[in-house]
Amino acid sequence: MLKRGLSRQILLAMSFMTVAAGVLVFFGTYLAFTILFYFSPWSDETDSWLTAFDFMVLSGLILVALVVAAFTSIRLARRILAPLESLAISARRIKDGDLSARANPGDHSLGETALLVDDFNAMAQRLQDMAADMTLWNATIAHELRTPLTILKGRLQGMIDGLFEPDERSLNALVLQVDSLARLVEDLRTVTLADSGHLDLRIEPVRLKDEIERLARVIEPELQAEGFELRLRLADIHVPVDAMRIRQVLLALITNARRYARRGLIEVSLKVERDMTILQVADEGPGLDSDLAASAFEPFRRGSQSGSLEKGGNGLGLSVVRAIVEAHGGKVRYAPSAKGGALFEISLGKPAA
Structure with missing residues (x-):
């Protein structure tokens, strides 16, 4: 039994059109025979141009055609409208706060309808x-x-x-x-x-080597006091960036190494590879756990290595790094370093000419 709604309305409309078409064919045929008989009458020897039996046969054929057409229309309408009706019901459930609602795409024989339902379900999942x-x-x-x-x-x-x-x-x-x-x-x-795409950036060509060295002079005494050595390997290039934000990124990565890496070398390198500016921060271990590496840049993710020298932080450091780098149109990734530690690599686009 069909539910009230769009499917019922369309089925009623299709049924009405089928009946109307049948009636039109019946009376149209009768009118055509009448006009034909008027302009080209049959001979007087013929008793009648159309007998009662002829009318019964014609009516029976039209009735059969009407039933077949109505049955086919209803079957087709059910296939078309079932996923749409499921989509409408799911949309109402989501409107009422049930975000787990999903629409049924049916048998996927109607590609466009199934694609619409799949897109709706993907939106609902998001x-x-x-x-x-x-x-x-x-x-x-x-x-x-x-x-x-x-x-x-x-x-x-x-x-x-x-x-x-x-x-x-x-x-x-x-x-x-x-x-x-x-x-x-x-x-x-x-x-x-x-x-949200509203982070204010002041992009201008910056000599990154100077900015990194300026930051290093500020934080190096504190790092040395905790047993770390900061080593810089910097190419002399100009890059269109927001200098303050890049310093914020670099400070977050060095602070992350200071919290979780073993005392030893922290290396910051700046170079150009494949016409891309690459900024790297590497430490000597122990690096990120495999279960943490995939989501390291998500908010409120913290390392839990037993060898961490200092816990703390708010779990947003790497999220801030990702947010600022992506706002610059760049990318950031994590990989194990050559010494078994963590290597964070930032791609910042082409150097300035």
């Missing part, structure tokens, strides 16, 4: 994935914010109650928590703007 990602983001962000806020609240309440002295050490600890919150908010803002 919506469901986006909703799941948003739920995960909200939960993760709440967790990331709760930790520093809890520390801040506890420390401040302790100072109010007289449990802690508001000395320089305590105040510096509070400032660190505020910095952590500010960094989280800024990283979230960067990733969100880049994903």
Whole structure:
């Protein structure tokens, strides 16, 4: 039994057209014979130009044709409209909040209709994935914010109650928590703007060697204090980029190596390969776990190696790297380094002439 809706309306319309066509054929045939008889009458010896039996035969043939046409129309309409009706029902379920709804494409004999349903199902799956990602983001962000806020609240309440002295050490600890919150908010803002295509970039030809060396002079003392050696291998090239954002990318990659790599060499290289600018950051291990490598650039992914020297961070560092590089029209990838560590390679397009 057909459900009320588009299929029923179309089937009723097709049935009406079939009946109308049958009636038109019947009376049209009768009218044609009448006109033919008027202009070319039969001989007087003929009793009648069309007997009652002839009318019965003609009516029977038209009735059979009408039944066959109606049956064929209904079968064809069911095949055409079944996937469309399934699509309409699924669309209403998605509108009501059920993102798991999917349409049935039928037997795929009608290619265009099946393709439409497959595209709809792909769209519905993407919506469901986006909703799941948003739920995960909200939960993760709440967790990331709760930790520093809890520390801040506890420390401040302790100072109010007289449990802690508001000395320089305590105040510096509070400032660190505020910095952590500010960094989280800024990283979230960067990733969100880049994903929406609204990250503001000031692109101009930049001598990357100078920018990298300037950053290295700032962070090298801290790296050396923790047992790392920063080595630079830089080609002297100009690249159209946002210098501040590229420094942010490089700092994030070096910070990631400082947190998770063994103490040793961190090498930053800049070169041109196949008319592409390549920026690489490599360390001496242990690199990323195989299950983490595939999703390393997704938000809130952290390394969990037992040999990590320092945990922390908000899990957005590599996501920020990906967002900024892709905003430049480039690509970033991970591969094991020659020394068994992590190698992050960034492609930034053609050097400036």
